[in-house]
Amino acid sequence: MQSSAIFPLFYLPPVSYFSGLKAFNYDFLLEREEHFPKQTYRNRARIYSPNGDLDLIIPVIRGSKVHTKIKDVKISNDFNWQRLHWKSFESCYRNSAYFEYYEDEFAQFYRKKYEWLFEYNIELLNWLFKQLKTEIAPVFTTAYVKDISADLDFRSKIHFKKPVVEVDLKPYFQVFDDRFGFKTNLSIVDLLFNQGPQARSYI
DSSP: OOSSSOOOSSSSSSHHHHHHHHHHHTTTTESSSSSSOSSSSSGGGEEEEEEEEEEEEOOOOSSSOOOOOOOGEEESSSOHHHHHHHHHOOOOOHTSSHHHHHHHHGGGGGSSSSHHHHHHHHHHHHHHHHHHTTTOOOOOOSSSOOOOOOBOOOOTTTTTTTTSSOOOOOOOOOOTTHHHHOOSOOBBHHHHHHHHHHHHOOO
């Protein structure tokens, strides 16, 4: 019987993702056997731009006739999406309190070329755990289990089209909140760049 929570592997996950992990005392499995679903945080991160919400999407290569497991999804590097994402981070967070604090290490993920989405996301997640002073060695699923308890299945629970209802995300200072107010549940990097080391206590 499934006893650990199952979480998907996201690209720069939203804040609620980390709140969810903490709620389970980091007793979780990362799903790597699922088929890659379209339009999710698996290859998308949402940040706060001068014009409001900005979604950064990693282009992927998908087989047209077969379902592709998440661990087998390849990144499409036909255009320089990494440069686009990095320029977006700079324009959105250059004036935040802690962007320069993380900049050098974070920039490495936008210089090195990656072939596999899962590999890229796990390297980013491990880096994020390090910044949050949380020592975690992720454990992965070895087979896809369809039917598990709803309170343990987070594979479709955290979605950019769904409101956050299960965690209380309190406001913190954001660079453009004087224009659009506080935006909840953005990518964890929004919290890091604005709150720095205090991000851990926020979660």
